[in-house]
Every structure is written in C-alpha cells, then in structure tokens.
Amino acid sequence: MDDFSKLAPFMRRSGQIEIGRDRLAQVRKQLLCLLVTDDLSANSLKKMIEDFDCPIYRHFNMTDIERLFGYTGTKIVGFRRSSLSTKLQGMLKPWQVRRVANGGVLLPQPRVAVLGASGIGRHHANWWRLEGANVCAFLGSSEASVERTAATLREHCGCDGRGYCSLAELLATEKPDVVDVCLPPALHYAAVKESLLAGCHVLCEKPFVFDDTLPAEELLAQVDELTELARVQRCMLGVCTQYVMAVKECLKLWKNGHDVADIEHFHGRLVSPTRNRPPVPEWTWVDLAPHMLGMCQVIAGGAEPDWGTLKTRFEDHLAEAEFTVFRAKTKPLRCHIHTFHTDTEPKNVRQVQLNDQLYDIGGCRDEQGVFQMEIACRDGDTEKREDMLRLLIRSFLRGRTEMDPAMARQNLAWMLRIIRHGLTHQPQA
Incomplete structure (x- = not known):
C-alpha cells in the first residue's frame, strides 16, 4: 500500500476527508466511500451499513489512520467525491464490505x-x-x-x-x-x-x-x-448447485443471436462413476438431479412444472424425468433430465442441450495449472470459462446467493416429487 501512503497526505490537504459520525451523517450524500478500521465493532459496522449507501472498506487500524491521515482515535474516515478519492478507492477494492440479504454483512477476506x-x-x-x-x-x-x-x-x-x-x-x-x-x-x-x-x-x-x-x-x-x-x-x-453457473455460461453463448424465451426444449445429461454405490435409482437422483433441476429453474425463471406432464424412469443406476413448464407470456419449456451412475466409459458426462444446440461441459487446466471449465459446442468451437464452483463461491463472497433459500426450496420440492413419482411408477417387468 505504498501508493496509498503517498496519496493520503494529499487527500487531507485537499479537504476531501471527513471524520466524526455526526459530520459524516451531515455530508453522507457527498461521500464517495467510507474507510473503517479492522477493530470497529460488528454492531457499529452493521449500523454504518444501514445508514450509508456508499461503498464501505474495512482495513487498517487506528494507529494506521493516525500515521496516514494524522487523526488520533479515529475508526471511521469518509472521502468526498474527487479524482484523488477515486484513485484511493481503487486501492481499497480488495477490502470492500459486502452488503448481503437481510441487512447482514460479509467481510472482506472472511x-x-x-x-x-x-x-x-x-x-x-x-x-x-x-x-x-x-x-x-x-x-x-x-x-x-x-x-x-x-x-x-x-x-x-x-x-x-x-x-x-x-x-x-x-x-x-x-x-x-x-x-x-x-x-x-x-x-x-x-x-x-x-x-x-x-x-x-x-x-x-x-x-x-x-x-x-x-x-x-x-x-x-x-x-x-x-x-x-x-x-x-x-x-x-x-x-x-454450481451447475446453475454452468447453464448461465451456456445461456450467454445461446443469447448470441437468440432469446432465452425461444428455448422450448432443455435436455440435461449428467453421468458420474458409481463409486461402489448399489443400484438404487433414487440415490442417483438425489446425488445428481439437484444440479440439473437448478439448470431448469434458471431457464424457467421460477415457473412451476405442470406435474400432469411428468414421466419418470427409475431403474438400477438410472433416474430420468420429463416434464413441461408453462412459463408466463412465452413458450412452454419441455425438460428432460437424465442422471446415471456407471462403471463403464464414458464415466463423466455433463451435457446441456437448448433446443438443437448441444453444450458439452468439460474441464482443463490453464497456464498456471488452475482448473477451469471448457464448453464444447456442436459447431466445433470451444469456450473456456472459470470453474463453475469457483464462480459460485466468488458470487457468494460478493454477497450473492446463486441458489437462495426460496430457489433451494423449489429445487428440493421438485426433487422429492419426482422421486415419489419414480418409485410409484416403476416399469413393468
């Protein structure tokens, strides 16, 4: 933070710094951001989050604030909008406090x-x-x-x-x-x-x-x-359910010339090794289906299936379901989900099909050896993206739940209803 130390004296001389809670409250609309110290109490931090709309960064301690800005006993510093403040804010970016659902706080580097x-x-x-x-x-x-x-x-x-x-x-x-x-x-x-x-x-x-x-x-x-x-x-x-991140990347590719409302058919196929599991189809479904159902939920935009259209096939390591979701003001979405545990090749299959466009989701390592997602399209093009689990964790760290409790409840309800149908509609011998 050498550059920060160099900028700090100029910030104070330019009159762009405000301290004192009463003063900060008076000028809150003129503030670009706030800097609070690591030793500010959790309750005080939550109060700052509630009272101020500008970004808040949590870094340094009171001794650092005195050394950098010359203020003694200060835990909260406000920066008025200016070109200098913008440069300083950029340096503080890794320490931004995230506002999350229900008014909570997610600290930087948690x-x-x-x-x-x-x-x-x-x-x-x-x-x-x-x-x-x-x-x-x-x-x-x-x-x-x-x-x-x-x-x-x-x-x-x-x-x-x-x-x-x-x-x-x-x-x-x-x-x-x-x-x-x-x-x-x-x-x-x-x-x-x-x-x-x-x-x-x-x-x-x-x-x-x-x-x-x-x-x-x-x-x-x-x-x-x-x-x-x-x-x-x-x-x-x-x-x-990190596959919601994978389908969002597929949708970005799909949207290149298309509209999500035009998707009439979703086919998700997920295959993984048995790992010595017995051939119990509902176990296959519980293990793999939440990912595929999450993909359906993203495309369906929260709409519910017409359960009268549900068809299932549960046998051995195979669990399949087909159903139709009637979305408001757009075309029905026909969903087909195939989940399977196997000991034969290919043991790992991750495929998403939107209408007639197939996306085969694999993985590879980048130049630094970090695993990433690789999406192969039917036309032979291959797109590389960051790993889907990494994207989901990054989103959480930024204060966003990609599958929040309401979406998770729907996902579970679908999973359970399809299990019940699969077990009560077994194929005839």
Whole structure:
C-alpha cells in the first residue's frame, strides 16, 4: 500500500476527508466511500451499513489512520467525491464490505470453515483460498480423519486450517464468518442450523436437506425453519448447485443471436462413476438431479412444472424425468433430465442441450495449472470459462446467493416429487 501512503497526505490537504459520525451523517450524500478500521465493532459496522449507501472498506487500524491521515482515535474516515478519492478507492477494492440479504454483512477476506473437507470439500477449500478467503478450520468425523484431511488439504491446496471433530468447538474457537457445509446430506439440517445460530453465513452443498427416513413435508419444513433463522440472524444462506453457473455460461453463448424465451426444449445429461454405490435409482437422483433441476429453474425463471406432464424412469443406476413448464407470456419449456451412475466409459458426462444446440461441459487446466471449465459446442468451437464452483463461491463472497433459500426450496420440492413419482411408477417387468 505504498501508493496509498503517498496519496493520503494529499487527500487531507485537499479537504476531501471527513471524520466524526455526526459530520459524516451531515455530508453522507457527498461521500464517495467510507474507510473503517479492522477493530470497529460488528454492531457499529452493521449500523454504518444501514445508514450509508456508499461503498464501505474495512482495513487498517487506528494507529494506521493516525500515521496516514494524522487523526488520533479515529475508526471511521469518509472521502468526498474527487479524482484523488477515486484513485484511493481503487486501492481499497480488495477490502470492500459486502452488503448481503437481510441487512447482514460479509467481510472482506472472511474466515471460512469447511465441514467435511475430505471429498468435494477439499475443492471448496481450494476455491475459497484462491478467491481470497482464509480457510481457518475444517470439520472431520474422527481424530484419524482430521489428521488425514489436514495432510490432504496441505498437499492439495496449501490450506493449513485447524481440524476439529466437534462443530460446537469449531464455532466457539474459530468464530468463522462463513461455514461451508459439505457433509453427507442427512447431516445438513443440523449443521446449517447450528452454524446460523452462531451468526455465520452458510453455503450448503446440495441437496439442501435430505433424509430418506423423513417425509417430504418434514424436509420442506426444515427448509422453512432454516430460511427464517437466516432472516432473523441476518445471515446469507445459499445452496451449492454450481451447475446453475454452468447453464448461465451456456445461456450467454445461446443469447448470441437468440432469446432465452425461444428455448422450448432443455435436455440435461449428467453421468458420474458409481463409486461402489448399489443400484438404487433414487440415490442417483438425489446425488445428481439437484444440479440439473437448478439448470431448469434458471431457464424457467421460477415457473412451476405442470406435474400432469411428468414421466419418470427409475431403474438400477438410472433416474430420468420429463416434464413441461408453462412459463408466463412465452413458450412452454419441455425438460428432460437424465442422471446415471456407471462403471463403464464414458464415466463423466455433463451435457446441456437448448433446443438443437448441444453444450458439452468439460474441464482443463490453464497456464498456471488452475482448473477451469471448457464448453464444447456442436459447431466445433470451444469456450473456456472459470470453474463453475469457483464462480459460485466468488458470487457468494460478493454477497450473492446463486441458489437462495426460496430457489433451494423449489429445487428440493421438485426433487422429492419426482422421486415419489419414480418409485410409484416403476416399469413393468
């Protein structure tokens, strides 16, 4: 921040700096941005977020403010609009405080705890780190698993957060800003609830909640409870269905000469290895369908399916569904979702078809070895994009939940209804 130190004296001499809460309130409409110190209390920061519309940056401490600007005992500094202020604001960009749903606050460079970091969670941890967050802790199921996961995280992404076997101990000791839940689905509800009660923002892996011993009504009631708790706690709550980011990239390609309203047919195909799972089609559906359903939701714009059009095929490792969504003031959307676990090639298929345009979603590494998304189109063109999970985590860090609780509830309700239909309409032998 050498350039910042050089600019600071000029800012003070130019009369572009305001201090004192009463004075800041008087000139709030003339302010370009606010700088608050790291030691400003959480309650004071939330009050600033509520009272001021301009961007707020959290960096430095009171000693730094005195050294840079000459003000003693000052935790809040306002900058009037000017060319100098604009340059200074650009330097502060990495430390912007994000305003989130329900009036909450997401701090720059937040402390993130990953619950369940030995599987998909290790990829989450890597993207949090690359996006500037501090992965401070992770949760394991036993001392042995914690030790193994710690070694995996150090090797995989250079993360050295502390491991815990108790979520309560993790939350009390580490006080994370964000909790990323990558546990088995049956553990999601309790982990999300405990994290929200601790005042943490939560990103939860799909499906939002699921326990095959509970009826659909109880699972949806759990979602409603967690949604209300997030509102009361003023915390972000989102579900990680990263394929919503993939379909948005496909739609950008589609929109080159087309309108989304012209999409009449969506076909999503997702295939992955069995990993020793028994041939239970509803398990395939729970594992893979939330991603494809999320894609449908994006294209359908919140509209509900006509459930009278639903057709399913559930057998062995295969789970398929077809249905039509009647969108307001546009053409019906016919949806066909194919999910499959297999031990034969190709073991990994990720395809999106919009009308007659097929997008094959793969992956490759860039020049720095960072994994990214690669979208192959039918005409032979290949488009490279940043990894879909990375894009979703980046969006969360910017204060946006790509699948918010309302969308997540719809996703779960669709998933459960299709399971019920698939199990009660088995093909005849």
